[in-house]
Amino acid sequence: MILDIISKKANNYELTKEELETILLGYLNDEVKDYQMSAFLMAICINDMSDSEVFALTDIFIKSGDILDLSFIDKIKVDKHSTGGVGDKTTLIVAPLVASCGVPVIKMSGRGLGYTGGTIDKLESIPGFKVDLTEEEIKKQAQDIGIVITSQTKDLAPLDKKVYALRDVTATTNSIPLIASSIMSKKIAGGADKIVIDIKVGNGALIKTIEEAERLSSLLIKIGTYYQKEVRTVISNMDRPLGHNIGNKLEVIEALDVLKGNAKGELLDLSLKLASEMVSLGKEISEKKAREEVVENLENGKALNKFLEFVKYQHGNIDKLEVDAKVYNIKANKNGILKDINALAIAKLSEKLGAGRKDKDDKIDYNAGIVIKKEIGDKIKEGDILASLYTNIDNKEFNLERIFEIS
Numbered sequence: 001m002i003l004d005i006i007s008k009k010a011n012n013y014e015l016t017k018e019e020l021e022t023i024l025l026g027y028l029n030d031e032v033k034d035y036q037m038s039a040f041l042m043a044i045c046i047n048d049m050s051d052s053e054v055f056a057l058t059d060i061f062i063k064s065g066d067i068l069d070l071s072f073i074d075k076i077k078v079d080k081h082s083t084g085g086v087g088d089k090t091t092l093i094v095a096p097l098v099a100s101c102g103v104p105v106i107k108m109s110g111r112g113l114g115y116t117g118g119t120i121d122k123l124e125s126i127p128g129f130k131v132d133l134t135e136e137e138i139k140k141q142a143q144d145i146g147i148v149i150t151s152q153t154k155d156l157a158p159l160d161k162k163v164y165a166l167r168d169v170t171a172t173t174n175s176i177p178l179i180a181s182s183i184m185s186k187k188i189a190g191g192a193d194k195i196v197i198d199i200k201v202g203n204g205a206l207i208k209t210i211e212e213a214e215r216l217s218s219l220l221i222k223i224g225t226y227y228q229k230e231v232r233t234v235i236s237n238m239d240r241p242l243g244h245n246i247g248n249k250l251e252v253i254e255a256l257d258v259l260k261g262n263a264k265g266e267l268l269d270l271s272l273k274l275a276s277e278m279v280s281l282g283k284e285i286s287e288k289k290a291r292e293e294v295v296e297n298l299e300n301g302k303a304l305n306k307f308l309e310f311v312k313y314q315h316g317n318i319d320k321l322e323v324d325a326k327v328y329n330i331k332a333n334k335n336g337i338l339k340d341i342n343a344l345a346i347a348k349l350s351e352k353l354g355a356g357r358k359d360k361d362d363k364i365d366y367n368a369g370i371v372i373k374k375e376i377g378d379k380i381k382e383g384d385i386l387a388s389l390y391t392n393i394d395n396k397e398f399n400l401e402r403i404f405e406i407s
């Protein structure tokens with residue numbers, strides 16, 4: 001039976017929901033083996049899925065675990081998701097911005113793996129910050145201050161977790177239907193009413209082309225419609241890192257800088273865009289009107305105060321945010337114009353400095369990371385500092401090739 005299902009997909013026939021359930025629930029219960037699931041996932045990568053197969057797959061993922069009930073909050077709950085990028089600390093900026101406008105943000109976030117960072121690691125780099133809240137604590141905090149970011153309390157979409165771990169090691173991560181059902185199952189199980197999804201495109205992202213991003217966007221919106229959840233997507237560039245700081249504590253510092261009104265550029269622009277979309281959905285107002293509120297709360301300090309209130313409520317001590325690491329400066333070896341900063345190469349370097357995990361049980365160094373000192377288009381003189389590396393690893397021979405393109 002399992003072989004028939006794999007072979008049906010390999011021959012590009014549409015599967016029924018029952019057939020999808022048979023193979024996927026079999027995998028959850030360890031009756032279907034990793035090698036069988038790998039062949040099945042590869043058949044999906046090659047032959048794609050119809051919309052009804054994608055809806056069925058999403059449903060099977062959702063029902064494999066708990067569904068969070070946030071109905072105790074009588075306002076519209078809007079969640080945000082990013083498909084993952086280098087230096088992406090927008091949640092730290094957007095969540096307090098949105099909450100300061102009166103739209104509740106109750107967010108389950110994850111840890112980083114490989115080159116992608118995770119919001120929970122970033123928050124945990126704040127001394128004392130408590131990331132694992134109980135359901136009672138989540139409810140109380142949501143009612144008291146309207147913003148909660150916590151690691152997963154319940155087992156949300158455990159089948160997606162198991163399938164994702166296998167996709168990661170079988171070159172099946174970049175299938176659009178698999179990505180769409182994976183993201184949407186977690187968001188729906190997480191109790192969101194409406195969802196904003198930041199689709200990253202570029203060499204530092206899972207999605208490499210605008211065409212793929214547009215297809216993913218349309219599929220995410222379709223799945224949302226199927227579940228009567230409004231979904232909006234934003235497509236953003238990930239050929240270059242987002243902002244200047246990469247690495248957990250360094251990213252919190254940069255997010256704080258944005259909230260203090262000290263930053264300009266792509267990170268600020270994207271944060272304002274995502275926050276405006278979320279407030280527009282949460283308050284059912286136009287994006288233009290929402291943007292006015294968001295910008296006002298950034299400028300009058302309400303968003304910053306909401307962030308500080310949130311960190312304090314979860315026992316973090318923001319005053320103790322010194323970066324405890326040795327610093328190595330990378331200097332330019334020629335004159336010219338800075339043409340490019342390669343996101344993927346930066347991510348690999350950051351992992352080598354100690355900021356990322358190769359394996360999910362690895363310890364990471366919250367202090368490690370990179371601060372980029374120059375902008376694309378800047379005139380560079382030989383000897384200028386391009387970036388500072390923060391690390392507690394003694395090897396100074398880090399591979400810096402192909403990170404900065406100067407010509």
Ligand code: URA
Binds near residue numbers: 164180
């Ligand atoms: N994010 C997810 O949660 N799942 C994917 O498959 C890709 C990005």
